[in-house]
Amino acid sequence: MALLEVRDLGISFGGLRAVDEVNIQIEKGALVGLIGPNGAGKTTVFNMLTGVYRPTDGAIRLDGENVVGKKPYEINKMGIARTFQNIRLFxxxxxxxxxxxxxxxxxxxxxxxxxxxxxxxxxxxxxxxxxxxxxxxxxxxxxxxxxxxxxxxxxxxxxxxxxxxxxxxPKLLLLDEPAAGMNPNETAELMQTIEVVRKQFDVTVLLIEHDMKLVSGICEYLYVLNFGRLLAEGTPSAVLSDPEVITAYLGD
Amino acid sequence: MSMIKNLWKKRRDSVIAFGIVIVAYIAIQIMSMTGSLSYSMKGMLVPICAYIVMAVSLNLTVGILGELSLGHAGFMSVGAFTGIVVTTLLANIVPWDGLRLAIAMVVAAAAAAVVGVIVGVPVLRLSGDYLAIVTLAACEIIKSLVNVLYVGLDGKGLHISLIEQSFALEEGGKMIINGPIGVSGIDKISTFTAGCVLILVTLFVILNLINSRHGRAIMAVRDNKIAADSIGISTTRYKLLAFVISAAFAGMAGTLYAMNYSTVTAAKFDFNLSILVLVFVVLGGLGNIWGSVIAAALLTVLPELLRALNFSDYRMLIYAILLIALMLFNNSALKQRLLERKRAQKSAKTEGEVA
Known part of the structure; x- marks a missing residue:
């Protein structure tokens, strides 16, 4: 059984369908990337996984246990921890x-x-x-x-x-753009840290990232989100050479 | 290992601070015995203690939890009238005043805490300006309710009624709380010693709380609610915890305050009192517990001191000017520079210790 199982996940804000029919499966111990252009709904997916938003459709299961409808602090106790795109420290x-x-x-x-x-x-x-x-x-x-x-x-x-x-x-660590605003040296160092952390703390990682170097360097599997829907998934080399993904990032 | 040393250092610092309070207490007691305190000053000793406890407890809500409350006097009111009823009930059962006052304070704290929960559960769903306004309203509601509260005691026991006096007392019975007229003929059992003990207990508990896992969780909620939630801290729970502990101490301060006067009315615990205590907290520094103690003591004594110094015509003017000056100082570059210098000295010293 996969550690995280997301089925047909969707959320609407009024008339806006921000995320639709997203399916994600993450095996225990994996390091998976979630990429996509700005506004694709990546952080919204994170917010649904951690209970900040309640999804309007679909199911989220961690180790077989239902996550939808739980409060954020309860979800953390179940084993999902996260970082934020705009740093939130005390x-x-x-x-x-x-x-x-x-x-x-x-x-x-x-x-x-x-x-x-x-x-x-x-x-x-x-x-x-x-x-x-x-x-x-x-x-x-x-x-x-x-x-x-x-x-x-x-x-x-x-x-x-x-x-x-x-x-x-946590069993599952969600990193929301960990390399945002970092210079190349800092990014390289961060890549190493994530590798070390993953082994030492025996944690599964799902990360959102724009830095393609970081993503292709450490992720084993990628999900690509565009306009709230999954555009592609697979190994980094396969996904990043996919013409549809290139179009989504660079335009026609 | 430096962390464990820090734990010790924290403890040493607070022992010194507690020592200062005790020394101040002894000095004032000696002055009072040798007659070098004026009559009006003597009369202010207990209220000062009550204000200090009020300021320290409000600082828990405003400085440590980070939510502006404008209704702290409401909890003081609950504590005051609960304390009065309890001491009257115990008048013949517990002959020793000190113990009677202590029991009354504990019951008052519990009553204020219960009201704290009732007010807190709906109010703490809000934040910022909205929360402030609703706490203000809660304080007014408490005031209005106490204003129409009639409590009497006779052979049959305690009679309680709202709106009007709907009960007749037996012969020998006694009205304890008489609606808008309030309470009169209070047994004045509050003493300066009791006040100082209450201050020490309050400081002990609240400083301990701040340096504990519960206190850290409260400050985490203040600094970032979403992040606190994300690491498994229930923000509602810790907001309520801080609010209720704060209310409980305000309740004790209320008993101390009420048992120092022969008459007390509901109108005494109004918006103005809430604001007065808030001024102590803000001028003492948000989150700075010892600052609250000093600000509450100084700002209560100051108007009297100015009167004694023959400034009576201008005393409120000088008081106002001092308030403004303090506020300007608190936000000034001068204070920043002083703090930085102190910090630099401190870090130089610790580096020296390491070497």
Whole structure:
């Protein structure tokens, strides 16, 4: 059984059919890309997968469990974590706090413990800090753990977002344009990081990307979206030489 | 390892801060015993404590949760009148005033928390200006309800009625809350010591909350709701949690405040009081708990101090000018520069420690 199964997914905003009849199947451990021109509905698909929008048609199943209709925080608990196209960090909190928040539902203690700092407070906090530092090390952010997240340089903010998502220990990680706004060096570094993360954290990845180099470099399978519909799917080399895909990207 | 050291450092900082509150308490007690405090100043000690607790608890909603509430006085009102009823009921059962006040505060906190949930569940679906306006309305509703609330006590027990006094009391019975006339003949059991204990408890609980997983979740909701949701944090739950804890402490402050006067009416806990507390919070700095403490204390004392210094004609003028000056300072480049210098010194020091 596939880890993620999306069947006939569709959503309408008033009269606008933003996404229609999208079918996606992702096997466990795969690294899959979702590409398409601007406005094709890629982020809308992500928003439906994570419960930000409720699809009007179709079904989404993670490991056989229904996702449609669940609240975003419930979907995260089921095992889907994501990053955002326009970075969404907890800007006034420290880098460490951002990642520790990812462990919010993993390392827990009760409200009375929070209010009194008695009992398991110190043990659990240390445990959470240690886990968070481990992830920060993978992203080479451990040196800046007490910076405010908003004060990090752009490329590191993107990395921190991935680190925070991974802290929730997801089965499926959705990356929305992870390389947006990065220079070629940063992009190359990010490609490596994604590879490392995927192996080390044993996570399945679906990413939206415009950077063709990144997509063809690391993705094993691609889905191409155009005007809300699937235009093509297959291996990167097959998809990127497909005349229809080239037309969608470059025009006639 | 530096993180664990940070945990220690945080603890040390708060121990020092608590020490300052206790030292201030002892100093004021000595001044009061040696008679160097004026009569009017003495009368202000308990209200100052109540305002500090109000400001600190409102800061939890406005600074830490990041939602503007204009109805904090409403919860104070609930706490005040609940406290009055409870202390009257316990008058013969619990002879020691301190314990009676403490029990009253706990019940008041619970009552204010319940009202906090009732108001919070619908209100917290909104955000920004809309939330602010609805909290204002909630405060007015509470005021209007208390204004027509009649509570009496006699041999048969407690009588409660809204709109008008629809019950007759037995002989020897006592009206506790008398509609718009409010409460009179209150047993004044609030003391400065009780106020300081309440401040310490409030600071202890709220500072602990901020440095915990629940507090972090509340601040995550403030900084980015969608991101908080995306990592498994229920935004509604943590918004409500912050709002209700904030309301509970306002309730305790209400009891402390009410038990310091011989008469209390519903009209006392109005929009103006909500705004006054909000001014303390904003001037002390959003999210800055100790700033709230200092702002509440200074801004309450200031008008009296100016009166004592023979500025009585101009005291409100000077007060207003100081408010404006403080606001300008809070947003000024000068403050930024001072903060940066302090930060630079701090980081130089920590680098020195590492080396």
């Amino acid at each position: 800007g006034r909190l420290s880098v460490l706090d951002n990642v520790m928040l990812g462990f919010h539902n993993d390392v827990t203690y009760s409200l009375p413990t929070s209010l009194s700092h008695l009992g398991s407070y110190r043990k659990k906090e240390k445990q959470m800090q240690a886990k968070a530092m481990e992830i920060l090390k993978v992203f080479d952010l451990d040196g800046q753990c007490d910076y405010k997240a908003a004060n990090l340089p752009y490329g590191k903010q993107r990395k921190l977002e991935i680190a925070r998502a991974l802290a929730t220990e």
